[in-house]
Amino acid sequence: MTQKTMAVVGTGVIGNGWIARFIANGHKVFAFDPAPGTEEETREYLDKVWPTLIAHGINDQASLENLTFTKTLEAAVQHVDLIQENVPEREDVKKQVLAHIDAVAPASAIIASSTSGYKPSVLQKACEQHPERVIVAHPFNPVYLIPLVELAGGDHTERLILEKARGFYDELNMKPLVMSGEIDGHIGDRLMEAVWRESLHIVNDGVATTEEVDKAIVYGPGLRWALMGPFLTLHLAGGNQGMSHMLEQFGPALKLPWTRLVAPELTEELSQKVIEGTSAQSGESSVREMEHRRDSFLIKLMQLLEDEGFWPSERLVRNES
Template sequence: MGKVAAIIGGGVIGGGWAARFALMGWKVQVFDPDPEAERKMSEVMANAERALPMLYEAPLPNRGDIQFCTTIQAAVSGASYIQESVPERLDLKKKVYADLQNHCAHDAVLASSTSGFKPSELQDGAARPEQIVVAHPFNPVYLLPLAELVPGAETSPQVIEKASKILKEIGMFPLHVRAEIDAHIADRFLEAVWREALWLVKDGIATTEEIDDAIRYGFGLRWAQMGLFETYRVAGGEAGMKHFMAQFGPALKWPWTKLMDVPEFNDDLVDLIAGQSESQSGHMSIRELERLRDDNLVAMMRALKGQNAAAGKLILDHDATLRAPLGEEVPLVTVRRLVPVDWTDVNGHMNEGRYGQIFSDASEELMCHVGADRDYIAAGNSYFTAETNIKYIMETHAAEDVFVETRVAQGEGKKLRLLHEMKRTRDRELLATCDQFLLHVSLETRRSCPPLPDVLKAVEALAVKHAVSEQGA
């Protein structure tokens, strides 16, 4: 049957879970009594299909099917992982858990997306409390990797281990919260910031847009890649965290914030904030805001990926698990990927330098295929590009699914010539070509030299195979 995940509740969060599981190759079975659930989820899925693959250089697994079920029993049939994302009402969640445990496998992970309830509250009165755990995600679930994994007093260690393994497999970062606490970890920070923001608006100190500007142009950028404590460690200079604490610790006694208080949550405050929010971004639809959010997140996380840092390192490591060795087809398909948003220019087209990169990626895949891999380079040997001739035939846009076919046109001695064709996946339209000439080089002398015998043999074999195929065509 393959890997099956059940999603109970198909709103924004449930839809995000369904999209991430499906795009990572899982079959997804959804239960949600809302007659609009399938439409809503299809819109979330469309955003996810566009954005998530842009984070990766390797192609994602074949998309799993999403099946909408009319009963909980059908949704959990064969599921090894169940994610509950129903509204935040404890009585409703307990009723759903009772139904789930009547029908699901006893060794399935039964996880909740709850941001407010502790797992012990969900376990209270359950038939199998050891099966229940909190896996609290962040929106959009298909892009943001954090899931707070919170066990209750009765949660089985095996359930935590299984949940963690599955979450890592779909590219998420399971943060094991060691002791249950109201609102877990991350939302406690968000609640504190939210309370202070309400006061700043109510007291006329700042508008909603000014508060958002303070975050997105300031500390938000630091938090995205360093978190809180590492940011403050750097702020302490060469003396480090102790110096920072000595300098700013006394400020904790100053009346800067109202964290233990909250303004009266009345209609006037709601109207004030809603009106400012409408002025701030009401010119864009929710779908347009989601698209902008996703594009920004992809670009930022890809930048972190290039530095092998924070969320980017997680994606880089996960990317490596998705790579498959080249096959024996002729021509070789050396690249399959979506064009990421940060590869485009002001015209919305893939810029010239990225064509060079995608063809370079293709040649590197072929190098690994013939044995000229990282170990080969570390031993002092490599191929250097001496000349390229790229032709731009059709426009290529962000989120287009493309692939590169590569032929070895010449492979003799220290000479290697590769012919690349980049094509659009949906219709095989030719988008660009590259004629690439490489020379084998000794990294010790920095001069050309013959490849080592095994690599030369593999290159020569491909040249013969591809020449025969070309003649046959």
């Protein structure tokens, strides 16, 4: 692996997650965030997750000394291969920052937005110099462990840029998913939002508590989705004939009014149900303790998928064992 230099603009939870992944894989990082105290917060964050990263496996060139905070955005993006933007999810703010980056960054650098909602074509409109190198690279928290990154290009994107970006993220031990097109919310978030809306309706209607909803996912479909995702899971539900029989048998149920995809109004009563429910679920465990448990589980789960020679977004490899 050739050591690269990355810029991270915006060092919140997602930005710090990118910094951790970049450094753990042996790259150098220039970070910029105008908010006061951000460098101290980032270095404290890295100290906290570093033992987890070591347990997961880090590059021989990995070092916390490979992180440099700059006082200006210009200094952060001057000599880098990739710029990861992570500013707040507001269109005006993102466009302003991306336009600034586009104006001062080297033409060879890819500009990737971590946006969870905006289409790349929308973001490219703000960039007059090289809109073709502005893409979406949407990760999932915790960025330093979860391998998926959704890559999407816009109206001006050159396919070569997406392939170059795929190579970058692949070298970060990620699973880059180059989308066939672009859509608000991309893929993963849209699927999670659908489940989230239904969950809120179920709790709001008094059908189940937050704990019961979580159990329904964790002990049921969540176990299967970790390996196969919704399509292959239902393919198996069709028996020997697979998906064709599944659609024939269960297709009509799609017209039944089971789901309520329009989100419920987030009233004070519903908010309290969700807050009190999740508080009861977490008990006396702190968020940090729960994060540590989550990270430990994710490492074991990803190792299991690796041992099985199968990842959800890839074709199934015949297992002879």
